[in-house]
Amino acid sequence: MKLILKLLLGVIGGIVVGLIAVSLPSWVMDAIVTFQMIFGQFLGFIIPFVILFFITSGVASMGAGSGKTLGLTTGIAYTSSVLAGVFALVIALVVLPLFITESVPMVGEEAGFTPLFELEIDPALGVITALVMAFVFGIGIARTNSPTLKSFFDEGKNIIEKLLWKVVIPFLPFYIASIFAEMAADGTVWETLSSFALVLVLAIATHWLYLIGAFTIAGSVAGQNPFSALKNMLPAYFTGVGTMSSAATIPITVEATKKNRVRESMAETVIPLGANIHLAGSTITIVLAATTVMMMYGDLATPTVLGMLPFIFALAVIMIAAPGVPGGAVIASLGLLTTMLGFTEAAVGIMIAIYMAQDSFGTATNVTGDGAIALLVDRFVNGRHS
Template structure:
């Protein structure tokens, strides 16, 4: 919650500086934004490589069928959530944005940073994804402990970088983005659309949760209302922790109160805490459409153009870092490589996502409870027929 407050303070401070401060102050903030952005984009391919490699290599090897079912449901759930978010945002957002909206608009002053510095990434995002799957599957197949330890240690290094450097300095980075927009004269149109898209994302989260538990109730013969009621402690805990992993003890208790087999609950809840991020996907897809509409260098794509992005995003979400903002950090590379997002558009995405991260996490955690019910029902069905 402190991070959200700092982020909102960064938006307000950046807007004030861009509107009223001397240009030199705004340029100083822009200089930080540019330098920090270089570090961010250098880190993203490494994040994708180490986290996905470590995630695949760490999957349990002695529970194949249950593992496959759980991951399959989580992946399908994430894709459906992304598709629903795309259609909802595509219908709502264009009605909110002015026809001439442009986050890099020319109605005000266009300022340049004092220093320009380039830090090229070691490899691009798609190379990172390909390497991650090759090494992750290879380590799992050959049980190469040295490579497994290397991937785990690399993941830990990037996680420390996220927690100690990138996430804490994000509010200043976002302040630089809004200072630039305020100086250019586009900040108020952007903020108006921000408020509506955040509300839309939260509404979509609840539609998704209700839909998942109606399905789980139909499959298991249990009351969806009762199932949701039992998951509310996990939902509200996640609002505070902003972390699916930190909420696992409460999620486990809530899932078991829904009469899920203890072994199934103990397996699915920790696994889904790091692999099932449907709520985060809803927010990312909805905010992607919003930023595209606001930025006239981009247009809202067709569904067939967006579907590959959603499918790749669902894969990346399977191994997104379990820290506040980790999901959007993992998605940054795909936004640039698949949808052509530049630095300003990506910064807007980060600001939008971080402002509602707690609600996305709460949706993720609650959805884990529905998946546990579905997996438990499937396991019971197989046991009774065997």
């Protein structure tokens, strides 16, 4: 919650600075734009490493003979995230055009601010290259049981995670502030803010529609009342809202899952795994926010079902190994947003702000959905029971 408050202060502070920009020395806005440029390029630099180390470490940890439960859980988690993304896209394409009728200029086009100096930080790897490498090395390590390579990628994951906690997360409020300062100076900030509330309400509503659908399917397969099963998971949902952490919610989610007559051993296996690889709620928000940003800004491609499907399939893969830090899902998705959807630094900043504003509800949906996956896996592995 502290991070959300800092981001809110960043938005407010940025708007205030942008609105009084005309009375400030020109170098102030130029300095803000310079920071925005450097931090944005730094984000672009580390994203391939997030993908490479987190996915490689995750796949390698599964092991060559990890068993039916692991494979089934991973498959259902991926399918769930894909379906959640497609569902969110359909909702967005139907609802958003009713409220977003015209595009606004991309940040910086009207005011013409320029950085104090130019600096290019080129990524060491392309996003897709990093993704392919992650699976090649992850599967290879799992098959060969190479301790040296596994240690290398595990330690690399730890380094990147510390970098996210110590550098990226603390500077995010300032980055968001710089984006909104430039939008306020450009005169485009109010159109953006009006879309914020719409996305937040739509995301939470879509989260709950997804949960009802997921438990309807899981309850039907497991022979349980889906609404009773969902009701039993509410403690996990509200704990997720409060903690903004899937990992911190695991004990509550496990106990809630057991109330749905999932075997103890299965609940204690599937729930911790799901907390790391199942981010359907985060997927919903990213797809909704991305579609909103694309509709708002005419410089980006018009979102269509065929145009967004490859992004959703790739996003679901990224979600399996997203970093376990606040906003980790959207940070991991930035590479796909820039390479597949053509997002600029300004669009990326808006995405982060929109996502972080509802991160707690996305986390709550993730952990609650884990209960539905546990019901399905328990039924498929052990058969129906009472």
